[in-house]
Amino acid sequence: MKRWIDRLARWGATCLRPRSLATVLIAVTATVGFSGCGVGYIVRGAYEEARLLWNRRPISAELASDRPLSPQLRAKLETVLSVREFAADKLGLNAGGAYLTVTQVDQAAIVHVVMAAPRDSLRPYTWWFPVVGAVPYRGYFEESQAAAKAREMEAAGYDTMVRSAVAFSSLGFFDDPLLSNLLRLDRVELASVIIHELFHRTYFLPGHVMFDESAATWVGARGAVAFFEATEGPDSPEAAEARSMLESNLKFSRFLLAEQARLLKIYMSGRPRAEILEQREAAFAQIQSDYARLAPGLNGLERFDLDKEPLNNAVLINYLIYFHDLDNFEILLRLNHGDLKATIRQIVDLAQANPDDPFYAIWQATRNAPRP
DSSP: OHHHHHHHHHHHHTTSSSSOHHHHHHHHHHHTOOOTTOHHHHHHHHHHHHHHHHTOEEHHHHHHSSSOOOHHHHHHHHHHHHHHHHHHHHHOOOOTTTTSEEEOOSSSOSEEEEEEEETTOSSOOOEEETTTEEESOEEESSHHHHHHHHHHHHHTTEEEEEEEEOOOOOTTSSOOOEEGGGGGSOHHHHHHHHHHHHHHHHOOOTTOHHHHHHHHHHHHHHHHHHHHHHHHOTTSHHHHHHHHHHHHHHHHHHHHHHHHHHHHHHHTSOOOHHHHHHHHHHHHHHHHHHHHHHGGGOSOGGGTOTTSSOOOHHHHHHHHHHHTTHHHHHHHHHHTTTOHHHHHHHHHHHHHHOTTOHHHHHHHHHTTSOOO
16 A cells, blocks of 8 residues: 555656645545545545645735626635734744635535544544544545445444535645635634634644644634734724634533533433433433523524534534633633733643643643633
């Protein structure tokens, strides 16, 4: 297998710039989650990633072209360039050559992700891949393939969820283009996504997807606040929207922690499995009721969608991955006197020093501070 990849990489080096096909193969298995040893997966993943790279066009060329752009589209493209510069200069993130280009994609989702979990546990089913280690999802380019995998996992007794992914980071393996489907977002959401992905490019802890994604969620939302306050003023509509989005993320994170504790009490009770499964259905109903009360106070409900499908463990894990214990990051910022760049650096330093449990390291650093 290794010899096959090496031969393919030597061929790809003559066809792809700025990185070889080997890098594309690594990036695809690392960021999308395709079967690490399946030749068919690797070839398809390499093809799709190479297609995104091949079709890149400089954003500056789009802005300077004679092709008419709506004021909204022009503003979003200009925002992307400004955000990446701000993220590098003011936040210390590794922007490199990422998001200087744009690639047209026709579909809303570029990959479909399957997640699974036992019916009596909040520990996700994981797949192992090169570079990133164990990850709680597996990706497919065809939605029908993702649905088939979900049915297979359900038949084996697991809860499942299939979700769409509209963006991903190559973790710095190459210069990611802006995918045109992201231009459907408003400027605040777009800024948050770009900063989120640039954090992944800056730091990624293999085997700890929940930490990686939750940290990136917080950095993206808090970074968007900093960007719009600095560039358009604290009283601008965009800055107010960014603050509202951040506060909604924090509220949702607190909600998830409480509901997670409710379920863990049931799952760790030691009762017979049949009784646990019965009790969890009552807990799911209560979670939906609690969410119905919370939802009116959340900004950007499409980010949460907890009431759009039947609850199960896989659905909850999907949200826990992205919104786990965000308050501790916010407290760390307060301890750094509002210095976001220093806080991001400390998050990375703490994770690097404590790779076995980075969440615990963040908690230790903030444990004596007042809680919300």
